[in-house]
Amino acid sequence: MKRPTFPAPYKHEHAPVKNVNEVITEQLTIGQKAADWIAARVGSWEFIIGQSVLLTLWALLNVTAWVRHWDPYPFILMNLVLSLQAAYTAPMIMMSQNRQAARDRIEAHNDYEVNLKAEVEVKEVLENLAAQNIAIAELQTMLETLLARQDDRE
Template structure:
């Protein structure tokens, strides 16, 4: 039994499973899901279905795609939907992960801002107390005037 060392990379293991890059696949699924959610896709699908129905309804029997053309159309649309749903879910999961990370960063920034606000509030309160202990110009004038009134006149 070999002990896995953390300071060395693992040996590559041969596997019959196909290898794919999850990040590249995720980006591709997001692009597909983004396209599936556009009006352009709806228009393309509508035109495709209308052409399919028009061709198979109006063309001579020997030029149609299949003896049961609408069943094949239903099969194709079902196949498209069976791939679209998981791709959309994968794209939503990736967006949820990004939102979760963004939420955590926003929460940390909010905590730092709150700590900064509390610190500045304490500093402002300290400055107010310090200013309250300082002699103002009016106070000095009144004290000098009182002192001059109390002092005996020396001639």
Template sequence: MKPTVSLKNVNEYHKNSLSRSQRFASWITGKIGTMTFFYVIFSWTAIWLLWNLMAPKTMQFDPAPDFLLWLFISNMIQIFLMPLIMIGQNIQGKHAEMLADNDFEVNKKAEQEIKELKEKLEYLTELIEKRLPELK
């Protein structure tokens, strides 16, 4: 019987291979791609716009219809997040490729073991069939 080959933990290997900045980009990508982030951005935008539309003129800090400060902040968020999200997606894509490669290796090993078991089963079947007349 052959010794079993231990498989590597791709998730652990991937996690340990990332630099601090790559982990940060991956974390940002994971957090921004959630409904919670959408609700935060939506709420922030609604509150900002409603305040600057409905509040007394003396309390408005970004008057309608321009909303220049809101546009500036929104654009800065987009400018900073876009490359981080793309980096995070690239990292996630590499992780998915590593998982696929690992799955392929597992499948190759399983196929080889199944072939070996099939050969042994065929051999045992032949032995039983040869001995069957003797047992009657």
């Protein structure tokens, strides 16, 4: 009588999956953190509302002359301040976006690696299930043979 053979247990031989966000956050420089902070603040409704209030107050104070006219109409100083703000915030926002694009590429690559690992795992599970089906069929045949012999003896 042939004994059924069972496959060896599957061993996980791949590196653990890494959290991309943690890896990238650990590698951030001070400049990158500053760019992300500025991009997050400038791209918010709080900033838009706050800047709108500030510019409205600036214009009102200079038009009504409640306080000395430090920037009379056409508000050349205000335009200079806004130009300087745009000149510095735009590149910082672009730096943050470029870094985010790089992060997205790393995350896509990580997803690809996870999918490859999952494919290997699924193949192993299917192979083990096929081996179990063969072993069960062999056991069933052996049981039927034993039962047939027992019926013949009776």
